[in-house]
Amino acid sequence: MKVPFVNIGLQHRQIKSEILGIVSELLDSGQFILGGDLVKFEQSFAQLCGTKYALGVANGTDALFLSLKALGIGPGYEVITAPNSFLASASSIHIAGGTPVFADVREDFNLDPVQVRKAITPRTRAIMPVHLTGRPAAMDDILAIAKEFSLAVVEDCAQAICSVYKGKPVGGFGDLGCFSLHPLKNLSACGDGGVITTNNDALYEQLIKARNHGLRNRDECEFWSYNSRLDNLQAAILNIKLGKLSEWTARRREIAAYYIERLSGLNIILPIDKPSEKAVYHTFIIQSGRRDELKEFLAAMEIDTKIHYPVPIHLQVAARYLGYGLGDFPVAEAQTGTILSLPVYPELTDLQVEYVADTFRKFFKN
Numbered sequence: 001m002k003v004p005f006v007n008i009g010l011q012h013r014q015i016k017s018e019i020l021g022i023v024s025e026l027l028d029s030g031q032f033i034l035g036g037d038l039v040k041f042e043q044s045f046a047q048l049c050g051t052k053y054a055l056g057v058a059n060g061t062d063a064l065f066l067s068l069k070a071l072g073i074g075p076g077y078e079v080i081t082a083p084n085s086f087l088a089s090a091s092s093i094h095i096a097g098g099t100p101v102f103a104d105v106r107e108d109f110n111l112d113p114v115q116v117r118k119a120i121t122p123r124t125r126a127i128m129p130v131h132l133t134g135r136p137a138a139m140d141d142i143l144a145i146a147k148e149f150s151l152a153v154v155e156d157c158a159q160a161i162c163s164v165y166k167g168k169p170v171g172g173f174g175d176l177g178c179f180s181l182h183p184l185k186n187l188s189a190c191g192d193g194g195v196i197t198t199n200n201d202a203l204y205e206q207l208i209k210a211r212n213h214g215l216r217n218r219d220e221c222e223f224w225s226y227n228s229r230l231d232n233l234q235a236a237i238l239n240i241k242l243g244k245l246s247e248w249t250a251r252r253r254e255i256a257a258y259y260i261e262r263l264s265g266l267n268i269i270l271p272i273d274k275p276s277e278k279a280v281y282h283t284f285i286i287q288s289g290r291r292d293e294l295k296e297f298l299a300a301m302e303i304d305t306k307i308h309y310p311v312p313i314h315l316q317v318a319a320r321y322l323g324y325g326l327g328d329f330p331v332a333e334a335q336t337g338t339i340l341s342l343p344v345y346p347e348l349t350d351l352q353v354e355y356v357a358d359t360f361r362k363f364f365k366n
């Protein structure tokens with residue numbers, strides 16, 4: 001039985017005719033930029049995150065970058081983030097003009113508040129927790145540190161739409177929440193897209209101009225800025241997908257629960273919710289000392305797995321100027337040798353999920 005790591009085509013099977021219908025309507029109306037579908041999407045998204053506002057932008061990296069700019073991050077300022085994230089968490093800080101500073105993570109892949117505190121300097125301006133794998137970061141501790149040192153908080157929610165921490169969805173804890181709608185994310189556009197969430201009126205007013213050339217209205221420009229809008233066509237498609245999101249999230253959690261049940265008792269670390277969390281399993285990552293062998297064994301049985309991510313950001317060539325080296329973040333570095341992501345998308349059949357668990361168990365019995 002083949003189990004690919006992703007299958008984006010399958011996701012569209014149930015909603016294809018609806019999508020084609022809306023695309024056809026929009027081709028006739030020509031409503032492509034800042035149209036009604038975008039407004040509707042932004043309202044639904046804000047409601048989903050329990051925030052006052054949501055703002056569509058061109059992609060998740062722009063969501064982070066524009067958010068940091070809106071907070072005044074620039075030369076001389078440091079932003080603390082996780083070294084084990086997708087590289088855009090750090091690159092967005094650099095392209096905003098600031099300096100990424102890393103702090104090590106805990107067993108659950110999220111920022112360790114103790115290490116965040118140690119990374120604070122007089123130049124620190126903000127903390128960017130990443131809700132990596134769809135599991136919420138330790139927001140109570142991070143918000144307490146931010147308050148103590150008067151730091152802003154930008155949540156990188158790219159992998160974590162609808163992920164819940166202490167009863168509240170991510171995206172509304174910090175000053176700003178940043179989401180990606182990349183085709184591989186839990187809610188995805190048919191191309192690139194991103195969203196910024198906030199409860200802050202002033203930041204919202206700033207960002208609505210910042211994503212659209214700095215324009216206050218059609219003819220008056222307040223400051224030079226970027227063109228980083230979410231296409232109305234994408235928003236229209238996303239409105240259809242939003243209707244499926246809770247079902248898809250429930251299915252991801254169902255598959256994760258099954259894996260956890262079937263794989264417990266083996267000599268591995270499983271990604272289990274704490275009582276305060278409801279993870280959305282963008283990825284399902286186990287940790288094993290025999291990772292490479294295991295990956296090979298599963299591949300031979302036609303089960304595709306991935307490593308998120310094999311090279312931590314602080315050891316990337318692009319980050320060399322920051323002066324970090326091997327040994328700086330022992331937990332994150334050790335995890336790169338043990339982590340393995342199993343297929344966890346909603347369209348997996350029960351038979352496929354059972355086959356993954358059975359095959360996985362077989363490896364540890366041998």
Ligand SMILES: *Cc1c(COP(=O)(O)O)cnc(C)c1O
Pocket residue numbers: 059060061062085086088089130156158159179180181182192193194
């Ligand atoms: C995907 C992702 C991003 C970037 O989003 P894009 O839409 O691809 O620009 C940023 N941070 C994390 C953690 C991501 O997973």
